[in-house]
Each structure stands twice: as structure tokens, then as C-alpha cells.
Amino acid sequence: MPDYSPIDFAVPFFVALVLIEMIWAWRRRPQAYEPRDTLTSLAFGLGSSAAGLLTGAAVLALSLWLYQFRLFDFGAEWWMVWWAWPLCFVLDDLGYYWFHRCAHRVRWFWASHVNHHSSQHYNLSTALRQSWTGFFALSFIFRIPLTLLGFHPAMILFVGAFNLIYQFWIHTEAIGRMPRWFEAVMNTPSHHRVHHATNPIYLDRNYAGTFIVWDRLFGTFQQEGTERIRYGIVRQLGTFNLFWAVFHEWIGIAQDVWRAPWRHKLSYIWRPPGWTHDGSRDTSDMIRARWLERHGETATDGAEKPVPNDNPIAGREKPA
Ligand SMILES: [Zn+2]
Numbered sequence: 001m002p003d004y005s006p007i008d009f010a011v012p013f014f015v016a017l018v019l020i021e022m023i024w025a026w027r028r029r030p031q032a033y034e035p036r037d038t039l040t041s042l043a044f045g046l047g048s049s050a051a052g053l054l055t056g057a058a059v060l061a062l063s064l065w066l067y068q069f070r071l072f073d074f075g076a077e078w079w080m081v082w083w084a085w086p087l088c089f090v091l092d093d094l095g096y097y098w099f100h101r102c103a104h105r106v107r108w109f110w111a112s113h114v115n116h117h118s119s120q121h122y123n124l125s126t127a128l129r130q131s132w133t134g135f136f137a138l139s140f141i142f143r144i145p146l147t148l149l150g151f152h153p154a155m156i157l158f159v160g161a162f163n164l165i166y167q168f169w170i171h172t173e174a175i176g177r178m179p180r181w182f183e184a185v186m187n188t189p190s191h192h193r194v195h196h197a198t199n200p201i202y203l204d205r206n207y208a209g210t211f212i213v214w215d216r217l218f219g220t221f222q223q224e225g226t227e228r229i230r231y232g233i234v235r236q237l238g239t240f241n242l243f244w245a246v247f248h249e250w251i252g253i254a255q256d257v258w259r260a261p262w263r264h265k266l267s268y269i270w271r272p273p274g275w276t277h278d279g280s281r282d283t284s285d286m287i288r289a290r291w292l293e294r295h296g297e298t299a300t301d302g303a304e305k306p307v308p309n310d311n312p313i314a315g316r317e318k319p320a
């Protein structure tokens with residue numbers, strides 16, 4: 001991220017909203033926050049910003065170089081073309097959907113993105129849990145098409161920052177459901193809770209950044225049901241050690257590639273997380289398929305059935 005990102009200006013609002021949510025959680029839902037978990041998330045946020053400062057200039061330089069090969073030209077005063085801004089935002093959000101989908105389906109990208117999912121709690125501080133290794137994973141390549149289309153790299157960075165800011169408020173259990181029209185078009189706390197869940201039926205669903213329509217369009221949408229959500233990753237970290245939290249999947253890839261027979265080595269990098277050449281681990285597809293076999297398509301909790309109460313949180317609150 002270069003200097004003066006809109007995200008810098010949003011930080012005070014992030015902090016204020018986290019504090020408000022903490023007060024809500026303290027009174028209504030004590031298990032929503034865990035001090036060491038929140039500290040880990042904050043460390044992730046700070047480290048990710050630092051990594052962004054170090055690598056942002058390189059990404060910007062590369063983008064500016066690629067910009068000369070653009071397909072369309074908005075002219076020297078590209079920032080004056082008002083409709084280019086919303087268009088760029090929507091197309092960047094579409095690009096984000098595909099980046100995010102690949103980040104869950106290709107282990108190389110997952111090794112970086114897993115950082116965002118490693119918390120077993122779901123609150124606004126979880127939103128700050130951003131990857132340190134996004135640059136190393138080459139995540140920025142997903143924005144290159146927009147540059148080649150003709151959007152100026154500065155415009156892409158700007159709308160991308162707003163997309164990330166939008167995604168902050170949806171990391172909460174304090175909001176049940178938004179109005180129906182809003183849930184239909186926009187990504188919401190309800191949709192994104194599904195994305196952070198490890199319940200088999202919720203695995204690899206709702207990749208949206210700002211607009212949930214991409215998931216509905218590309219067949220990855222899942223409605224939130226009433227069952228209790230288990231947050232985190234299929235194989236939980238089980239530690240608050242920051243070094244392990246940041247690098248565990250990269251270490252896992254290195255170990256697997258080292259041990260695997262030659263003809264399988266690359267598969268441990270580009271196939272889905274959990275894939276093994278001897279079937280000794282599960283991918284999310286396998287976990288999901290097994291669950292559906294046992295419960296049947298119609299049991300996809302909440303997918304077609306009306307939800308019994310307005311506030312899904314209240315429904316899951318009852319202790320087991
Ligand atoms: Zn994700």
C-alpha cells in the first residue's frame with residue numbers, strides 16, 4: 001500500500017467500532033472476544049501494513065509499467081471520467097471474487113490467505129487479521145487485468161482500499177440480518193459468517209468482497225442457517241504463536257513438496273489445500289461431499305427453508 005491510502009484514514013473508525021463491539025460483547029456475548037486472539041489479529045494488521053509499505057512501491061512500479069500496454073485509454077485526465085470510478089470499483093470487486101476463490105482453492109495462494117481465517121472467533125478485530133505474505137504469494141497478479149484494460153493503477157489502488165474498508169464491518173456477530181434487498185445484492189455479516197465457518201456445508205462458500213451477486217452468479221453462494229457456527233480453519237492452529245500463525249501453511253507446503261515423490265511435488269503447490277497424492281488428508285470438497293451424502297441435498301441448512309427467527313445469533317446462542 002503506498003502512502004496516503006484511504007485505509008489510513010479509516011483506522012480511527014476501525015478502532016472506535018472495535019471498542020463499541022467489545023462493550024456489546026462484554027454484556028451480550030462474552031465468548032465473542034478472547035484477549036490473546038484479538039492481540040494476534042492486531043499484530044497481523046500491523047505486520048500486514050508494514051509489509052504493504054515495503055512492497056507497495058514495487059507493485060505500483062510494475063503496474064505503472066504495465067499501464068503503457070493498456071487496451072483502452074481514459075485520456076490524460078483519467079480521474080475526471082466520473083463513470084470510470086464506479087466501473088472500476090465493480091470490476092475490481094469481480095477481480096477480488098476470483099482472487100478470493102483462488103485463494104481458497106489453490107494451496108499456494110491459500111498459504112497466504114489462511115492468515116485471515118485462522119481465528120476461531122468472529123468479531124471486528126478478525127477483519128484486521130490480514131496476511132503478511134500476500135506479495136510473496138503474488139496475489140497482486142489478480143489486479144493486472146484491470147491495469148491492462150486501461151484503469152490507472154492509482155485508481156485501482158484507491159477503489160481496492162475502499163473495498164477492503166467495506167469488508168471491515170461485516171466481521172461481526174452483533175448484526176443478524178440486514179433488509180432483504182440488501183442481503184440480495186451486498187455482502188453482509190450473515191453471508192461472511194458463512195465464509196469464515198468450518199461447518200462442512202459452509203466450506204468454500206461466499207467469496208464475495210462487496211457484492212454477493214458474484215457468488216450467486218458463479219454458484220458458490222450459501223445462505224446462513226440456524227446451526228451453531230464453528231469459526232476458523234479445518235485444522236485449527238491450536239496456538240497463539242505469531243510466527244507459526246503467519247507461516248504454518250508455507251512450512252506445510254515446503255514439507256510436503258520435500259517429502260513427495262517427484263511427479264507429485266508441484267501438485268502440493270497448485271492443487272486445493274488438503275489434497276494429498278495418497279488420499280491421507282481431506283480437501284473441503286471431500287468433507288462437504290461426505291456431509292451431503294449423510295444429510296442429503298435438502299438438508300443444506302437454511303438454504304431453502306425460511307429461517308425461524310430474525311436474529312440467527314439468538315438462535316445459536318443456546319449453550320449445548
Ligand atoms: Zn477467505
Ligand SMILES: [Zn+2]
Binds near residue numbers: 116192196
Ligand atoms: Zn473475512
